[in-house]
Amino acid sequence: MPWSPCFHYLDWQWRPFLNQVGVPFDLTMTMAGFYPQGGGELQAQIPGVARPKPLRLTKRSPLRSIRGLSAVGNLPREIAERQRRQALRRLHNLLPEGDPEVIVEELPAASRGTVLLLLAECEPGRACCFALGARGKRAERVADEAVDALAAFLGADGAVDPWLADQLLLPLALADGPSELRTSEVTAHLLTNAEVIRLFLPVEIGVDGPLGGPATVQVRPGPVDPSGLTREAEEPCSAGT
Secondary structure, eight states: TTTTTHHHHHHIHHHHHHTTTTTEEEEEEEEBTTTTTOOOOEEOOSSSOOOOOEEEEOOOOOOOOEEEEEEEEOOOOOHHHHHHHHHHHHHHHHHHTOOOOOEEEEESSSOOEEEEEEEEOOOOOOOOOOEOOOOOHHHHHHHHHHHHHHHHHSSOOOSOOOHHHHHSSSHHTTTTSSSSEEEEEHHHHHHHOOOOOOOHEEEEEEEEEEETTTTEEEEEEEOOTTOOOOOOSSSSOOOOO
């Protein structure tokens, strides 16, 4: 789906954070697949049994670097070059004293498509934003969408991007202590994930900001029932994105 995280988001952003909280694994892409045709293939190697650790990330340092990837699958390399040029043209405004780096790749793919992905590193704090190409969508617009998302993150006070915030909820709900994150934006998906997790695990999840705005997310796990069924759902889960 076009709203799902792409491979490079998982590999550049999600995987390092899972490693940080004690869930190490390796992730490789043997074949890219672009929406709507798909056909991609990923492989994950997850050794042993891991127990997540708490994470506290409520502030971010000043922006240190921006790196990215402009890639095509079964399309002319020039499209990726155009995405890169437009991204670099705008990124210099976000990182005036640095030198953003965006590499160009031609991916082995089962379908045709493009992607532009950017990673902002603040240490602590980081964000990863991407945009996908589509039929009739100019390469420059793809770049603009990714840069706009990154600029929105840097304009807020979050330490992690809005997509990572909801992806970390489940592992942190299983951690052996409380966690606290500052996200640049509360999404409907974050709120839905929190509600679903509460139905299955003895965990308190607090989000102290409004939908669409920055917020601090607190995750306080309780003891986990060995059977995996900690309590029955008292209310039906509301639909979300």
